[in-house]
Amino acid sequence: MTSTILLTGGTGTLGRLVTPLLLDAGVKVRVLSRQSKSAGGDIEFVAGDLATGEGVEAAVDGVDTILHCAGSAKGDEEKARNLVQAAARAGNPHLVYISVVGVDAVPIVSRIDRAIYGYFAAKLGAERVVAESGLPWTTLRATQFHDWILMTLEVMAKLPVMPLWGGAKFQPVEAAEVAARLVELALAEPAGLVPDIAGPRVYTMKELAKSYLRASGKHRLLVSLRTPGKAAAAFRSGANLSPDHAVGIRTWEAFLTKKYN
Numbered sequence: 001m002t003s004t005i006l007l008t009g010g011t012g013t014l015g016r017l018v019t020p021l022l023l024d025a026g027v028k029v030r031v032l033s034r035q036s037k038s039a040g041g042d043i044e045f046v047a048g049d050l051a052t053g054e055g056v057e058a059a060v061d062g063v064d065t066i067l068h069c070a071g072s073a074k075g076d077e078e079k080a081r082n083l084v085q086a087a088a089r090a091g092n093p094h095l096v097y098i099s100v101v102g103v104d105a106v107p108i109v110s111r112i113d114r115a116i117y118g119y120f121a122a123k124l125g126a127e128r129v130v131a132e133s134g135l136p137w138t139t140l141r142a143t144q145f146h147d148w149i150l151m152t153l154e155v156m157a158k159l160p161v162m163p164l165w166g167g168a169k170f171q172p173v174e175a176a177e178v179a180a181r182l183v184e185l186a187l188a189e190p191a192g193l194v195p196d197i198a199g200p201r202v203y204t205m206k207e208l209a210k211s212y213l214r215a216s217g218k219h220r221l222l223v224s225l226r227t228p229g230k231a232a233a234a235f236r237s238g239a240n241l242s243p244d245h246a247v248g249i250r251t252w253e254a255f256l257t258k259k260y261n
Contacts, residue, residue: 003065004029004064005027005029006030006032006063006065007032009069010031011031012069013175014178014182015070018183021180022186027187029043030043030059030063031046032046032056033045034047046058050080050083051082056082056086057086062090063090065093065094065096065187066083066087067186068096075122076125077128080097083095087135092136094138094186096185096186097127097137097138097139099140100119101141101142101143101171101196101240102241103124103141105239106231106234107231108120108121108231109231110230112228113232117231117235137190138190141196142196143173143242146172146173146174146199149172149252150255153208153209153212156209157218159220160220160221161222164205164224165225165227165235166225166226167236168235169203169235169241170205170208171201171246172208173197173199174199174250177250178197181197195245196242197245197247198247199248199252200246200250201246201252209222215260216260
């Protein structure tokens with residue numbers, strides 16, 4: 001019998017890449033969406049809201065695996081809890097979760113920590129819900145996507161002077177490579193917390209900004225600012241990096257070349 005996988009966050013950066021890979025693997029794909037949608041080909045859409053829990057029980061009914069890609073800066077823990085509770089009532093599906101490198105090493109203690117780096121606290125809370133759910137589970141942590149780095153730099157470049165996070169380094173990874181690894185894990189046995197997936201090279205934020213400006217043909221003055229708070233200090237120490245798991249292949253430079261050529 002063909003297995004069914006429920007995908008949350010199916011319309012996001014990662015979810016859009018995961019879906020065709022799941023279909024190619026021969027599984028039935030059910031996508032949880034906050035709005036009703038017509039089925040598209042081999043994809044079944046089910047309306048539901050993880051924030052409130054509405055419709056989630058119907059979404060998890062009969063699935064063998066849940067691939068949880070939905071995420072936001074707020075409410076991830078509660079959304080994960082609503083998903084886990086519904087899944088536990090429905091049976092014993094394998095829950096696969098995508099998290100972020102550094103969630104357990106970037107302290108969120110002050111208001112400024114939470115304002116800038118609250119996403120890490122949200123992901124860590126969701127991780128714990130998944131691990132303590134009683135369901136078979138797998139969690140993969142990834143470094144920041146090329147797409148996120150680009151989006152961040154584009155926002156900064158709207159100003160005549162680009163304010164960079166002084167001392168921060170990043171190890172951007174290709175979203176498609178993370179998607180492929182997630183599908184591999186979803187089709188395998190539950191494995192708990194698996195090794196990180198990180199990009200092939202570590203860059204300073206200034207290096208990323210300079211290469212972005214060259215590729216986009218923009219000219220901006222770069223100013224590095226030292227962000228206060230313990231979370232920013234953790235970033236400066238490399239808490240968001242995973243150099244021992246630099247398994248990604250596509251570089252930031254290759255990403256920019258495809259984007260602007």
